[in-house]
Amino acid sequence: MYEYTRAVYYYETDKMGVVHHSNYLRWLEEARITYFDDNNLAYNETESYGVLCPITEANIKFKYPARFGDNFTVKLKMLKYTGVRFNVEYIVVNQDGNVLLEGESRHAFINENFKPVSLAHAIPERHELMKELV
DSSP: OEEEEEEOOGGGBOTTSBBOTHHHHHHHHHHHHHHHHHTTOOHHHHHHTTOBOOEEEEEEEEOSOOBTTOEEEEEEEEEEEOSSEEEEEEEEEETTOOEEEEEEEEEEOBOTTSOBOOHHHHOHHHHHHHHHHO
């Protein structure tokens, strides 16, 4: 399981010092982008081939509030990869081990006309790297 850790920033909180719910999805994206970067699958390189990778679905279960001053870790794991789609699972915990959220995101590879793209055909070397992550 891959781990991405950082501090909660002040601007991510409300007046009570609690993280606004919209920021959690951003944290998952930060972790996912870093995960791909660390595995030689940088999004910007994939996009240079004309292949985009939008999120198609996100499911989040909020468990415990994050607060300013906390550190959090996003633990993520690639659940599924088909060549056209992939799913990522997330567990976010704070420095005390409290589970902040559990979630999953689904993604698809598409071209600039929003048509599905098989990574195996479009960028075979990236397809092989993606298969190794599952």
